[in-house]
Amino acid sequence: MGNFEVAKIFRDIAKILEIKEDNPFRIRAYERAAQNIEGLSEDLEEYVRKDTFPKIPGIGKDLENKIKEIINTGRLKFYEDLKKTLPQGLLDIGNIPSVGPKTTKLLYEKLKIKSLTDLEKAIAKNKLQGIFGIKEKTIENIQKGIALLKRGKERMTLAQAMAVAEEFQDALKKLSEVKKMAFAGSLRRQKETVRDVDILVISDKPSKVMSAFIRIPSVKDILAEGATKSSVRTKSDVQVDCRVVESKSFGAALLYFTGSKNFNIKLRQLAIRKGLKINEYGVFRKNTFVAGRTEEEIFKKLGMVYIEPEMREDTGEIELALKNELPKLIATKDLKGDLHVHSSWSDGNNSIEEMAQAAKEFGYSYIAITDHSQSLRVASGLKVADLKKKKQEIEKLNKRLKNFRVLYGTEVDIDSDGKIDYKDSVLKEFDIVVAAIHTGFKQTKAQLTRRLVAACKNKYVQILAHPTGRLWGVRDPYDIDFEELLKVARDTNTHLEINAFPDRLDLNDLHARRARESGVKLVISTDAHETSQLSVVQFGLAVARRAWLRKEDVINTLSCEALLKEVRK
DNA sequence: GCCGTTTTCGGCCCGACTGTTTTCAGTCG
Numbered sequence: 001m002g003n004f005e006v007a008k009i010f011r012d013i014a015k016i017l018e019i020k021e022d023n024p025f026r027i028r029a030y031e032r033a034a035q036n037i038e039g040l041s042e043d044l045e046e047y048v049r050k051d052t053f054p055k056i057p058g059i060g061k062d063l064e065n066k067i068k069e070i071i072n073t074g075r076l077k078f079y080e081d082l083k084k085t086l087p088q089g090l091l092d093i094g095n096i097p098s099v100g101p102k103t104t105k106l107l108y109e110k111l112k113i114k115s116l117t118d119l120e121k122a123i124a125k126n127k128l129q130g131i132f133g134i135k136e137k138t139i140e141n142i143q144k145g146i147a148l149l150k151r152g153k154e155r156m157t158l159a160q161a162m163a164v165a166e167e168f169q170d171a172l173k174k175l176s177e178v179k180k181m182a183f184a185g186s187l188r189r190q191k192e193t194v195r196d197v198d199i200l201v202i203s204d205k206p207s208k209v210m211s212a213f214i215r216i217p218s219v220k221d222i223l224a225e226g227a228t229k230s231s232v233r234t235k236s237d238v239q240v241d242c243r244v245v246e247s248k249s250f251g252a253a254l255l256y257f258t259g260s261k262n263f264n265i266k267l268r269q270l271a272i273r274k275g276l277k278i279n280e281y282g283v284f285r286k287n288t289f290v291a292g293r294t295e296e297e298i299f300k301k302l303g304m305v306y307i308e309p310e311m312r313e314d315t316g317e318i319e320l321a322l323k324n325e326l327p328k329l330i331a332t333k334d335l336k337g338d339l340h341v342h343s344s345w346s347d348g349n350n351s352i353e354e355m356a357q358a359a360k361e362f363g364y365s366y367i368a369i370t371d372h373s374q375s376l377r378v379a380s381g382l383k384v385a386d387l388k389k390k391k392q393e394i395e396k397l398n399k400r401l402k403n404f405r406v407l408y409g410t411e412v413d414i415d416s417d418g419k420i421d422y423k424d425s426v427l428k429e430f431d432i433v434v435a436a437i438h439t440g441f442k443q444t445k446a447q448l449t450r451r452l453v454a455a456c457k458n459k460y461v462q463i464l465a466h467p468t469g470r471l472w473g474v475r476d477p478y479d480i481d482f483e484e485l486l487k488v489a490r491d492t493n494t495h496l497e498i499n500a501f502p503d504r505l506d507l508n509d510l511h512a513r514r515a516r517e518s519g520v521k522l523v524i525s526t527d528a529h530e531t532s533q534l535s536v537v538q539f540g541l542a543v544a545r546r547a548w549l550r551k552e553d554v555i556n557t558l559s560c561e562a563l564l565k566e567v568r569k
Numbered sequence: 570g571c572c573g574t575t576t577t578c579g580g581c582c583c584g585a586c587t588g589t590t591t592t593c594a595g596t597c598g
Contacts, residue, residue, distance in 0.1 A: 029570035
């Protein structure tokens with residue numbers, strides 16, 4: 001039983017209690033607990049096993065006991081009993097957009113609708129018409145909601161969301177009424193997946209902005225259209241929300257619209273204790289506006305320092321901000337080089353020189369060319385005989401380049417027994433050795449862990465690339481004993497990679513945070529296969545910032561000399 | 570069910586938009 005299973009049980013409990021019209025604050029307590037559990041970097045199982053249950057926001061004595069019961073027995077009696085009181089299909093009905101707990105209950109009580117199938121049949125037979133509070137428009141919305149639910153639109157990657165957001169940005173920027181705009185929501189918090197795109201606009205003429213927004217060519221449906229707030233769905237099925245406020249409310253609206261929800265609630269509670277009220281228009285004392293133009297002035301009013309959007313998840317950052325003890329997050333300018341890129345020597349699309357030039361223009365002072373090793377034939381892995389020529393090419397290039405160094409590297413394969421694809425006598429020639437698993441993903445947890453541990457223990461392996469093997473939409477992360485890996489990585493001074501490729505993002509934010517906590521240093525690399533891909537480093541940086549990493553936690557913030565010293569330790 | 574620089578009881582964030590019963594509950598973020 002992992003954190004996500006526990007969170008799901010709590011979420012289900014919240015949903016059932018909602019339909020049963022239980023105490024709304026109790027319901028929120030379960031939802032909040034579920035959300036906070038999903039954001040934890042350590043396994044609950046670990047806590048229970050070691051009997052060191054820490055203070056987790058939103059989890060008191062009762063929920064702590066429920067978590068222990070779930071971990072220890074694999075089930076929760078309270079949940080099992082609760083489930084028996086309602087038909088299971090009601091939860092599916094509650095998942096339909098526009099259908100909430102009240103409607104679910106109404107349909108169940110008046111029409112005995114117990115499942116999605118029941119609901120579809122009832123609509124087909126026109127049974128919903130005439131039920132208290134339901135008319136044509138509501139039925140139409142339910143039908144649309146069911147269709148949407150069935151298409152099963154998952155969350156998209158941050159990169160996909162960014163592409164949609166930029167399209168809207170381009171269109172809105174052309175309007176003279178738009179004074180300023182910003183992305184908000186989970187897009188601004190840089191979550192690795194995003195459900196919808198939130199855009200904030202500053203304007204004195206909200207109606208002009210709204211009417212232009214809903215007419216942007218890629219809009220398919222208009223979900224809501226108001227004076228200051230509208231929602232649309234694009235042809236690619238992405239929901240985009242747009243909110244317009246005036247300049248004096250920009251900070252307040254940005255804060256509100258960025259979230260997270262739990263973060264906002266905590267902040268507003270804090271404000272109440274100080275005799276203040278926060279909404280999207282500003283901070284108010286009685287009904288007097290006291291702050292709102294910028295986020296900074298609002299945080300200051302609340303007696304805390306600025307909290308970066310990536311940290312706003314209510315996992316302890318508010319408490320640290322009140323004490324001015326927040327870590328200084330790593331930023332783009334801190335990165336000095338990329339330690340995982342490919343060239344045309346293996347499966348890349350550009351020559352070493354082209355990659356180096358592009359990296360230099362990108363502002364880096366070094367780059368490691370880490371082509372695949374001999375066994376990986378599908379990616380034209382390099383045979384030992386070719387390596388000498390590649391090394392010579394790099395040496396010649398380095399003589400010509402000024403203020404820049406190309407490092408001679410490899411992404412060496414870890415075979416199914418944990419053996420490294422080049423002999424030690426070959427490995428010792430490289431400046432940078434990145435090791436990774438590319439085959440045999442379906443092995444057991446013990447086998448996969450053993451392979452990674454063996455790689456760490458090789459004295460020439462400096463970095464483990466994409467350590468959990470996750471590939472968005474293709475492959476789930478493989479199951480490894482991450483705590484064991486961290487222990488060995490720390491003891492052997494092996495660095496773990498945050499692979500910035502948008503469909504990898506591996507390590508993810510939770511793993512990276514856990515790595516930092518256990519004293520393992522990280523690397524942010526792109527795995528670029530052509531010059532244009534060096535810029536995906538922004539997504540790796542997003543992971544790092546969400547993991548609360550500082551400059552000193554990431555080794556490719558070091559100068560080239562310091563870096564080589566660090567990896568050879 | 571959680572939580573405490575008004576505390577161990579009595580509070581619990583705040584507002585926009587929709588559809589409908591035309592004043593407001595339900596849903597959403």
